[in-house]
Amino acid sequence: MSNIAKAFAGGKAFIPFITCGDPDLETTAKVVRAMAESGADLIELGIPFSDPTAEGPVIQAANVRALSAGTTTDKIFDMVRNLRRDVTVPMVFMTYANVVFSYGSQRFISTCADIGIDGLILPDIPYEEKDEFDPICKRYGLDLISLVAPTSEDRIATVAREAGGFIYVVSSLGVTGVRSEITTDIGAMVKLIRANSKLPCAVGFGISTPEQAKKMAALSDGAIVGSAIVKLIAQYGRNAVPYVADYVKAMKDAVRQA
């Protein structure tokens, strides 16, 4: 069983996201530990990018703060290497294709394997371009996570059949960010995925409240939350750790009831 599969083995998963280096990497490391201790089943670590085209204003601002603080891919690798001494929760990187490509895809992915990263989420790599990174990921035992969107329709089957790790169900049109309601028929999307893949699927984009997380996890295998956590970090900065911990606990409890 892959590490990512383990994240879903104990029931519905809660998957938090944070942008590494916002406001600094020391805080990121503390937040990751706190999220793991608070019940996070899998953690998405965002490597900041100058022009994150799939992000809404909250995560865009976090990317700016992280880069302004001097965060680099190498410093994030060092942070993960240190975390892995005691943190066992599955972790994936969420970043943009150029961050990986520019570093040297082979060098980036082999380093990920070396420091204990389990997968990659690259929102600007659709099915058609996955050969850019997927063969290298497979060689090093990482999962390149596939995304399906409300507009995917007939593509869902094709994407699901070749997916690895888990399938990221994008709940809504548009970019990341908190939404008051999610109107997409998630149940129908999940049904199509399950007809074509045995992999777990988790829903992300727009989820912020325990009620939403519970509802989405009930329709799938887990809930992913980014902007709501990044907002806490924007608000409390270096003092955000207990606030994020409490939030993750509440969300994990909600997901457990799904």
Add this chain to the structure above:
Amino acid sequence: MTNKAGRFGSHGGQYIPETLMNAVIELEKAYDHYKRDPQFQAELTELLNEYAGRPSRLYYAAKVTADLGGAKVYLKREDLNHTGAHKINNVLGQALLAKKMGKTRLIAETGAGQHGVATATAAALMGMECVVFMGEEDTKRQALNVYRMRLLGAEVVPITTGTGTLKDACSAAFREWTNRISDTHYCLGSVMGPHPFPTIVRDFQSVISQEIKSQLLEKEGKLPDAVIACVGGGSNAIGAFYHFIDEPSVRLIGCEAAGRGVDTAETAATIATGRPGIFHGMKSYFCQDQYGQIAPVYSISAGLDYPGIGPEHAYLHDIGRAEYVPVTDDEAVTAFEYLSRMEGIIPAIESAHALAYARKLAPTMEKDQIIVVNISGRGDKDCAAIARYRGEDIHE
């Protein structure tokens, strides 16, 4: 299964969120259908000729030629098109295509404002809604164009993220497209972005080289020795190059904005200072740091102030078919003033980059050789900024 559609060598591709994939697939299908549809082509030709004023003139610049003392210099007068630049060629094509696809709303990015104005114009003509994203910095540099777009009925959204220039406007347009797809066409302004945009925009702009070829054959009975155009994303350049790519005797020269110089950080010369990357839906050359963070580029020209270059240009560079040369702000401003005084033609500051290089090249060539410079747009929009560059504080 790998889709190798839209590749120019290793460049191009479709590096976009899954949310947009069906939209670009639908666009590709529609384009493949309509480009073969004689009625669509007839409607487009009618619009280009009767509305936009094509064909544009190929003007023999006798005074420039005499002054430079070498090759004959011809100017392809895209500045005479309706809305004042080559951008209208592509926009009329895409707007007509969008309309056929049942779309009712156009969104666009703009740098100098020329593409935004062209899109707003086509939207007004075709009765479509229009939203233009423009970097806040550029709304200041090009205030007149902001007003023109609003006058034409478009909404202009100033973008404050990043450097507040063309790349940020482009990111904002992509974000908006993922948000609203069913009724909206993203009318991309250059030969960039995901497939099929680089191909569609090139095809709609290729009318420029098609005309240059036939006009010059009529006037001189031969092909040009060199075609020179400015390159940001590269749409006017690919338009001017396209029908000469298979004519090896024709030198194709793209002029990049070097800003304050390629040895400074304040440059937008992608081929000179960039390296391969993946951004805005395509693999190509990009100005970026060692970790792949896109560089905050700079040029006096808002239209060339972009950290990347279209994938077909990247390929033409790789195979050595086209040459890409950097031109500084100072050289471009001097050329802007030069053409104004010499021929009574005020070129866009973008186009002035191409003219600046022609001024260096022409004297090195024989008198029976021919250079065609693509004057991609007119310079009225730039007058206030150039005055400021020269220390005159004028207000529009």
